[in-house]
Amino acid sequence: MEYHLTIEETTHKIRNKAIELGFLACGFSQSKHLNEHEPRLINWLKEHRHGEMSYMANNLEKRVNPSLLEDGTKTIISVLLNYYPSIDQESDNKWVISKYAYGKDYHYIMKDMLNDLLLFIQQLIPEAKGRVFVDSAPVLDRAWAVESGLGWIGKNGNVISKEHGSFFFIGEILLNHTLKYDDSQSKxxxxxxxxCIDVCPTKAIYEPQKVDARKCLSYATIEYRSAEIPESIKGKLNNRLYGCDICQDICPWNIKNATPTKIEAFKPLIGDECYTNDYWENLTNGEFKRRYKSSPIMRAGLKQIRRNINWLSDENKICD
Structure with a gap:
């Protein structure tokens, strides 16, 4: 392995390795205080638009300043990982499960890939130290993806890439070494x-780039724990059993550029039986844990899946 590379050569090799490992894209940004993003986050929290996700209000300083999260951080390496499926399972079934939940839990898959990338970096730069993050710590993933030139914040609040759309996960490596930073944020x-604003059934996108989680179907079906359906989504579930892709499905950049993932672990684990009432009603807790132990659906749990079905059943009775 070569140890006397220029910063430009090192950055180029890291980017190429990321693509080789299976990432869609890889970008580099200088660690800094996110002055532009901080007031938006503070106002969003003050307006209680995070709902029951109390963890969003924790460690605010670390969220906007990565050096407080990992001492000595100089570079944020951001990566995108495609999860767009080859088959849309919602088309011929009653209930709808978000595309990101078709396969295995991305946290473990992506973290393993990022650890492989970090190991490669440490072979290039023996003194390098880094820490891997995949949606499990106070890191503003979308902000760093934008800072790294990987896309822009769309009106639905998601990062959109001109080349790839938005059906991807975002992860980072916080590195204590200077690299060649990407020139500017994407247009x-x-x-x-x-x-995306027009099609949202609950009007959760209350302003461009601003989403009220309390009205979002993804939040309601996954994060919200009460048995009683919120008034803001009553009659507007659109058959969503777990998560929601409505605002992404309609996006022209996804219609034009989203391509099926090559990551084997994201291929569907769930079959057509998962979209019927009887299947979930007859499934035991033990069988649920066995079948879905590696699935994102575990986050909701069987009790909440059944709660969502009750909501959906009540809604469809009203519609009928």
């Missing part, structure tokens, strides 16, 4: 399009 290519 916002949403233009005058408001399809």
């Amino acid at each position: 916002n290519y949403c233009g005058k399009c408001t399809r």
Whole structure:
């Protein structure tokens, strides 16, 4: 392995290795205080738009300043990992499960891939130290993806890539070594399009780039724990059993550029039986844990899946 590379050569090799490992894209940004993003986050929290996700209000200083999270951080390496499925399982079934939950839990898959990338970096730079993050610590993933030039924040609040759309996970390596930083943030290519805002059944996107979690179907079906359906989503579930892709499905950048993932672990684990009432009603807790131990659906749990089905059944009775 070579040890006397320029910063540009080292950065180039790391980016190429990330793609070789299976990431869609890899970008580099200088560690800094996220002054532009901090007031937006503070206002969002003050307005209680995070709902029951109390953890979002924790460690605010670390969220906007990575050097407080990992001492000595100089570079944020951001990566994208495609999860777009080859088959849309919602088309011929009653209930709808979000595309990101078709396969295995991305936290473990992506963390393993990032650890492989970090090991490669440490072979290039023996003195390098880094820490891997995949949606499990106070890191503003979307902000760093934008800072690294990987996309822009769309009107639905998701990072959108001109080349890849938005059906991807975001992860980071916080590194104590200086690399060649990507020149600038990506241009916002949403233009005058408001399809995601117009199509959201609950009007959770209350302003461009601002989403009220309390009205979001993903939040309601996964994070929200009460048995009683919120008034803001009553009659507007659109057959969503777990998560929601409505605002992404309508996005022109996804319609144009989303391509099926090559990551084997994200291929569907769930079959058509998962979309029927009888299947979930007859499933025991033990069988649920056995079948879905490696699935994102475990986050909700069987009790909550059944609660969602009750909501959906009540809604469809009203519609009928």
